[in-house]
Amino acid sequence: MSEPMSLLGEAEKLDAADRLAAVRERFVLDDVTYLDGNSLGALPAHVPARVEDVVRRQWGELRIRSWEESGWWTAPERIGDRIAPLVGAAAGQVVVGDSTSVNVFKALVAAVRMAQEDGGTGGTGGTSGAGPVRDEILVDATTFPTDGYIAESAARMTGCALRPVTPAEVPGALGDRTAAVLLNHVDYRTGRLHDLPALTAAVHAAGAYVVWDLCHSAGALPVGLDEHGVDLAVGCTYKYLNGGPGSPAYLYVRRDLQPRFDSPLPGWNSHAEPFGMRPAYAPASGAVRGRVGTPDILSLLALEAALDVWDEEGVSVAAVRAKSLALTDFFLRCVGAYVPDGRVESVTPAAHAERGSQVALRCDDAGEVMKRLIERGVVGDYRAPDVLRFGFTPLYVGFADVERAARVLARTLAG
Structure with a gap:
């Protein structure tokens, strides 16, 4: 043969x-052999009918009532809880909304702020110390370009120096001035899977915080965010999670860090009293702090429907x-x-x-x-x-x- x-x-x-x-x-x-799900996942067959219901009934008939009666207001946290087990997280730590780029910005700036507030203890969770000022961000030199652009902007905003290094070089590049490290779990060009547990541990040993980009791993392989003590993570939902073009991204904030998560993009949706319309910002508790503005309801609920395949x-x-x-x-x-x-x-x-x-x-x-x-x-x-x-x-x-x-x-x- x-x-x-x-x-x-x-x-x-x-x-x-x-x-x-x-x-x-x-x-x-x-009949097409589709091997591009790492850019845009295929359409789950039941999603169009669910989206039609959202448009015709929830929007067309219930209109404003759908924010409560159809659960629109709580969708970012509810859908976050459905994504959580797919990235190895317990409920209450993932919120869905905005793009990956926006969430990278929120997470990285918040990580630097926490590190500088620590005074040298970083992601280990200790009390404020008297170490050197943490004024350096390490970024994956092989990262998807947008992550690099965001890291450069975050560095300027926080007064940090930016050092691009490969993931293999991270342990040797860490120092007492490192505030945060932004890494990709899977390299978008080569498909290389980086060692999340070991790199997370190395960052923590240096007293810094780590932000992981999970765009090419969520829905394709185990991540173990809680198990490995990851601080912050972001990811998209239109690849292996099949949420559709432009479907919203998600942000993971480890539970014990949530009270200290200081978003550089505070919005009315993350306010402790969103309908209080107060002039002063007071952040909500929990992962809700990761919200910013009005959620993208149509794409959010299309994503929620797409996630049903994980219930099979x-x-x-x-x-x-x-x-x-x-x-x-x-x-x-x-x-x-x-x-x-x-x-x-x-x-x-x-x-x-x-x-x-x-x-x-x-x-x-x-x-x-x-x-x-x-x-x-x-x-x-x-x-x-x-x-x-x-x-x-x-x-x-x-x-x-x-x-x-x-x-x-x-x-x-x-x-």
């Missing part, structure tokens, strides 16, 4: 044994992670079998402990190759200058999809 037939047969057997395979029917999909029998972060690793392993095998030697190079780590839920392949003419792949019904994406990205969302991607993508890639590269 030829290698292609052997791998195709193996894919069919793996799909037949896949306990998550039935969840695929919950999504709107077609057998769906869990652990099951998703196991399938993710199996899918990416199989894809790398198929690429190795089908694609001529030297034509592409994987820049995604082979070790499971260092891999997110995507595979990135270096290819000299990656932009043009991806264009041709999409024309042939395999949708991934391209990152300059030379990276083909393939994202694997285990809730709707199967092993036959993986085998076909590798086979079409080989055909495309052959001309």
Whole structure:
């Protein structure tokens, strides 16, 4: 039997044994092999009807009454509590709203303010000390550009110096002047999974606070925010959480830090008495402090509906992670079998402990190759200058999809 037939047969057997395979029917999909869920997740099939109800009944009929009767006002915390277990957090620590960029800004400035208030004790939770002024922010040098832009602005606002370093360099770069560290859990270009527990511990040992960007990990792999004592975290909901284009992001504030969370964007929605219309700001208690202005109700409730797929029998972060690793392993095998030697190079780590839920392949003419792949019904994406990205969302991607993508890639590269 030829290698292609052997791998195709193996894919069919793996799909037949896949306990998550039935969840695929919950999504709107077609004959396209969709491997771009790490940019925009597929549409859960029940979401349009739920959004229609929000528009026609809640907005169209109940109108202003929906803030109370339909639960609009409490949606940011309610939906935050649904996301919380997907990132390893207990209820009452996640609030949904604003964009990832806005939440990065809130979290990073708040982290610096807490560190400077500590006087040298940082994220360890001690009392004020007499250490050096904490006037430095470390930022992941390989981060998604927006995080870098936000970090630079936050540094100017707080009077800090900004030091870009790679995640591997963080332990050696930490010092008694470090106030906060902004890191990505999964590298958006390569799919490398960074060591959240070890890096968090290193930041805390230096007396600083850590902010994690979970955009490429939430909904794809275990995070363990509470377990590992993470201070603050942010993430989007339109990738592996399938919340839809522009769906609101979320902010995690560890419970014991909530009384000290000093947002640089205080708004009426985070006021202790939002309808008191008082001229002086008094922050609400709990994660509500992370709110700013009026919530984006239509996108919020579309996200809430999308999260229903996590209530399906057998769906869990652990099951998703196991399938993710199996899918990416199989894809790398198929690429190795089908694609001529030297034509592409994987820049995604082979070790499971260092891999997110995507595979990135270096290819000299990656932009043009991806264009041709999409024309042939395999949708991934391209990152300059030379990276083909393939994202694997285990809730709707199967092993036959993986085998076909590798086979079409080989055909495309052959001309």
